[in-house]
Amino acid sequence: MCVTNALAIQSDLLGELLFSGSGAGGAATALAVIGDLADIAKAHPGFQYRAVLGRPALALTPYKKTCIATHAGDYFIRLSVHDRAGVFAMVAKHMADHDISLESIVQRSFVEGQIGGTKTIILVTHETTETNIQQALAGIAKDSHLVARSQFIRIERMT
Known part of the structure; x- marks a missing residue:
């Protein structure tokens, strides 16, 4: 069956x-x-x-704890930002400044055709460290373009 x-x-x-x-x-x-x-x-x-x-x-032996800051892997990042000229360029600059290469980018408005509202930016990175991700997101937050707190999820490849 x-x-x-x-x-x-x-x-x-x-x-x-x-x-x-x-x-x-x-x-x-x-x-x-x-x-x-x-x-x-x-x-x-x-x-x-x-x-x-x-x-x-x-x-069986006890597992050894590792420091998550040194974890290397791919990441899914979601940013809610003001829909203004130059915001994505600023995001890309922070990623580049922290040696983060992007695998894919999706940028979408909450309301189609609305200018000056908010936009969601979805990024999937190539392999990088958690420290790099956290530092890049901290820099993006300081630039005051975020509408809500940034979110990220570790991607575990099973192959």
Whole structure:
């Protein structure tokens, strides 16, 4: 039996989006959960077995925390700005000043044809550091063109 999982998202900027892909299905998922519960139930002191995480519990080591400022990756940035001449040039200058290369740019007005209102700028960056992003956004905020606080999300590539 072919099972498909789907996720629908409604966005004011992008409209309605639908993501779909193959799923395991009810029986396969239930069997995996029961297997994990059985592995956990078998655990008792001194007994080494292949745990849920693929290795004995005693072989697990604490993770090492890293500083997010040094995280390198791609970023999604959303800016709400005044619709004025030169605003995008200022945004681009701050990105360049902090060695941030842009993969894609979308600029959209909240109300079509309205001049002097507000505009949303969506940026997707190439790989850079969190520090670079935060410094660029701080510089953009100081220039007083923002209508609302800037937002950014780390993009994790799974390939």
